[in-house]
Amino acid sequence: MIMSQQLVVGIDIGGTNTKFGIVDRRGNIIGDGRMLTNQHEEVNGFLDELHGHLTELIEKAGGIENIKGIGVGAPNGNYYTGNIEYAPNLRWKGVIPLASLLEQKFGLPTVLTNDANAAALGELIYGAARGMKDFIVITLGTGVGSGIVANGQLIYGHDGFAGELGHCIVIPGGRHHAGTGAHGSLEAYASATGVTNTALEFLAERPDTPSIMREHSKEEINSKLIYEAAMKGDPLAMEVYEFTGKILGEALANFVMFSSPEAIVLFGGLTKAGDLIMKPVREHMEQNLLPIFQNKVKLLFSELKESDAAILGASALAWEMKD
């Protein structure tokens, strides 16, 4: 008898939290939970706790025979090997064969990739990119991540690490990135930290320009505060978005010249600013495109609820898995 398995497990491993859930084909989360990632010094302790939580959820969802497989989004996750490789923000160092450890633990086929690739599959299966064969997802959060789909397939590259667009150099010799040491990478500008650094630069460079951000100490200024100031019409805060949007738009133009996507889907904190960021993004993207690409590429916001997106993205991997 051939079983039609109608559910998958999605696990998103972040530096702080690990989120997990059971998901159906339409993207409904049947059950979910979360745990702290770095409470366990050894990955085996982490797996034991995760196994306990998930077993409970799986039982409630009708048992393991209803589950097709497990998809995992993890920092530095390698699709080909199923390993987490040298993730800087996890306690488990070196190469962790997470997919095979999970397969042993649950007896279910398990696929793993990084969180931005998982986000792209989430948009493909459940979200804004349903039915598209060529699109790029850019995640704009603490960092800048990306997942690229071309010819209907996620691009993993020869080694499983393709799609690190946040680390493309967009301003040669530009702003220093503390994490990578690079100068002028997209992430140095278009991440939450980047936006904060831009605001701090503007405030320091223009002491005579009034701004409600000046009511706060340097240490208090963060992307949330800048957003709120911009929403109140603070010109300097609005200019931070203008500047960030220009750099992001120029970067997106280069990405379009690479894979000519039907759409670019933006996800994450920065998109909350809406038109404040999207207007300059679109303007500078179009300005930098060859005429054959102009006015063709859709700029979309993710259609996945931010609180669900990580689990959905990871779960999408399991649907994409070859039987």
Next chain:
Amino acid sequence: MIMSQQLVVGIDIGGTNTKFGIVDRRGNIIGDGRMLTNQHEEVNGFLDELHGHLTELIEKAGGIENIKGIGVGAPNGNYYTGNIEYAPNLRWKGVIPLASLLEQKFGLPTVLTNDANAAALGELIYGAARGMKDFIVITLGTGVGSGIVANGQLIYGHDGFAGELGHCIVIPGGRHHAGTGAHGSLEAYASATGVTNTALEFLAERPDTPSIMREHSKEEINSKLIYEAAMKGDPLAMEVYEFTGKILGEALANFVMFSSPEAIVLFGGLTKAGDLIMKPVREHMEQNLLPIFQNKVKLLFSELKESDAAILGASALAWEMKD
């Protein structure tokens, strides 16, 4: 009876010449020829002449029943539609349905793409990228073109125009590109024209630095003369390659962050300079890569003879054609 067709036709349409040939599965050119592209005001006149030449070659190769199909490399060639769309350097304006015109003429299935995509397929089927699933070909000639293979497939994008890496902006606000109006695109630096402009800038900016290039008038300075000066050890000419290699290397690093290719295959005039250009390219590419990508990507020269490459690339399209 199922015929095993052992030959294909490759046609490369350039601004000046159109080259055509009959090619076997191993990349041997059984017969070939060339004609002027822009002698015919109407595309029909062009097709009549081409039909005459090719019919002769096909007869010599044993007749049309030995031919699997026709592959065409053409400026602004669109793989999905088979059209040449608004090619700036051809006399036939607007949209030319070249693939379907050739199908009618020869009764053979015909596939068309741009010349750089054809070059990438040429390397995949007969050249330096045989057996690779992920690589990028960069053509460094009058312009800078590219063809990108990921997951074993050429990336065409949603509209057939993917892979215009020569038009990526590498120096925001940089050198003006006369053809596109863009500022700071890779093609403005790493093409034959770009190299010439760099030499002219260096000569003007540093009037006191001696150089054998100063024996020539501005108008005489071109990429060939710069190459010869560099080969004689002229420091200024060598610096032109150093500068060009730096910019190209930085651009390649960004491309690697996109698709994480196993190799980048360089093709065309600039590669003749050998280590003079490759040393700075490699150095600056590695410097700008995230550690996970460093010392992994092969930088290769094309293995196709330059005189054969255009026909071979176009012919490769016909082998890749779905039956």
